[in-house]
Amino acid sequence: MRKLRKYTVRNAFKGFLPKRSDFETVEEQIPTLQNGEFLIKTEYISVDPYMRSFANGRRTPYDQFGFQVGKVIESKNSEYPTGVYVVSHSGWRDFAVLNGEPDDMFNMKPYQPPIGDLPISISLGALGMPGMTAYLGLLEICKPKRNNIICVTSAAGAVGLLVGQIARLKGCTVIGFTGSDEKVHILKQEYGFHHVFNYKSTTNIRDTLKLIAPSGINCFFDNVGGELSAAIMDCMQENGQVAICGSISNYGDSSSHHIKQKYHYKIEAFSFTQWEWSEQSHALTQLKIWIDKGDIKVKETVTDGFEKLPHAFVGMLKGENVGKAVVKI
Incomplete structure (x- = not known):
């Protein structure tokens, strides 16, 4: 059976900046899909300030949370067919099995990003x-x-x-x-x-x-x-x-x-x-119009490699990025 890799937070963060030793990489078997489920192969993972804030008071160990975007490579859910890209709050993992239900933290359903011909990573930043x-x-x-x-x-x-x-x-x-x-x-x-x-x-x-x-x-x-x-x-x-x-x-x-x-x-x-999906999706539509017209410029700081996720997270917190910080998996 195939395995996935994910990050868990082993030690509660002390002070502002997490340490590499606070994280542990874990391997798990990818389960056989049940009806309604689909499998995503992750392509980009987001690192954001809220990840530090939301860690305060959380009991360890826990799976590191976060937004990511990837391609559906296997599906038993007609709303998420094979080949589409999906944004979800499924954390720091290179594969994710989802069922289309809202996540526990933001109550957002996985969704197909409206990016057109733009790079898929933008779905975690200006169009995310x-x-x-x-x-x-x-x-x-x-x-x-x-x-x-x-x-x-x-x-x-x-x-x-x-x-x-x-x-x-x-x-x-x-x-x-x-x-x-x-x-x-x-x-x-x-x-x-x-x-x-x-x-x-x-x-x-x-x-x-x-x-x-x-x-x-x-x-x-x-x-x-x-x-x-x-x-x-x-x-x-x-x-x-x-x-x-x-x-x-x-x-x-x-x-x-x-x-x-x-x-x-x-x-x-x-x-x-606090806004409904209709308002959120309207915001993404208008932002895409401005980006396509050149009225808004998009900037990303991309780190390459699943093993670099903690490094990218700390770098973002230290202000080393310009624009959106993402990690290419």
Whole structure:
């Protein structure tokens, strides 16, 4: 019988960055398919910040979760015939047996990605969960208007890179924060961000923002939390909107950073799962139109090899990627 390989988390992560020794590679027999089941051969696996956050408090050992895309190579389910590509939340494994039911974490059914002639890996990034998150979080929560000033943290990441480009398409002035001078250059020269700052070397973020937006920031799309986000929130406009997508700076950190001034704007934490599939699929359709037209550019950082998954995960958490981080299996 054929075997699959998968990663389990053997030790609970201590601190922000997991260690290679926290993971164990396990082999299992691939079971004979039952009626309604289908077998996927994985081609790409996603590494994302939520994997670190959702690990907190989880009992070990557990199978490492995550989104992946692969081809159906055997099927006893007419909705998932042999030869189609399927995106699923079936984790770090090179083969997956599924039955078409929603996953336990996000309650999403496996689906065939609407990518057309684009590379299949895009179904884990701009045309996947990060795309849905960027599109719906910005347009449904922030509701930007032309000439608004939009600020986004982790601007070179999978979500932030899309948020900035969508905001630009809506006629907004886009301010991005990132972690290196190289990324500052890339975001300004290649992706159309109007102002970009290396938060590590910007001495006074509040004063910097007040020079650009003396009347305040209309919308803040936050991916990082911590002191940087607190400084940006101090510069929000009356009745502005803060969309809390993530707080990667605090994952694995028991300390917290407080906003000093009284709230005078709306703050909403969100997940892409709060929208129905009809809204999620609409977001993917519109994003594909923009990508096909060249209005949005897609960037991926691809790591090659199943054995490199922990390395790619840690690299993403350290900010080594531009755009979406994926692993080719």
